[in-house]
Amino acid sequence: ELKVEQNPLFLSMQEGKNYTIYCNYSTTSDRLYWYRQDPGKSLESLFVLLSNGAVKQEGRLMASLDTKARLSTLHITAAVHDLSATYFCAAGTDYGGSQGNLIFGKGTKLSVKP
């Protein structure tokens, strides 16, 4: 059974600092997703990682995937207040050879303070 563990669950950062969110998954998955959720809103897709060693960057966020370690990271560089949100990682399942549902981590609630 695929399980996803994310840590930390809460993260309070100062502006300008760097930090990393970790996402471990328990069994093989060929797709790893990162989403952002603002309060009262739906999920916004940030990254999709499909292969070992994949690295993607968008602004102050960089995501990477190590399929051998079953680990993905979301690195935040020089945090700003606008990055305050909850970040979810999710691993993809298969459904009869097609994309199946996602298994989500518990989320990391990020608060960036001046």
Next chain:
Amino acid sequence: SAVISQKPSRDICQRGTSLTIQCQVDSQVTMMFWYRQQPGQSLTLIATANQGSEATYESGFVIDKFPISRPNLTFSTLTVSNMSPEDSSIYLCSVALFSYNEQFFGPGTRLTVL
């Protein structure tokens, strides 16, 4: 990408009643998923809805409580039946786009049961 709309966006319902949530996608998709997000929690899959076949429910969710329809490749409904306060959650539909290896989420339906 896919544009997904959900109706209603929010509702307040009385215990014992039922609510049907609609999900409309702007393109034809094979796989549609319904998730529940309880307050302050992560997302949990309710069921996978394939066009032309019965929905597949996850452990803990049953068809009598959460009947799903999938009449065509762009539309699905989820009914929350005989509601209780424990059903107060955000309900989200999601679609998988094979060509993009992405999964997109609708804006969600925020349900409060009194």
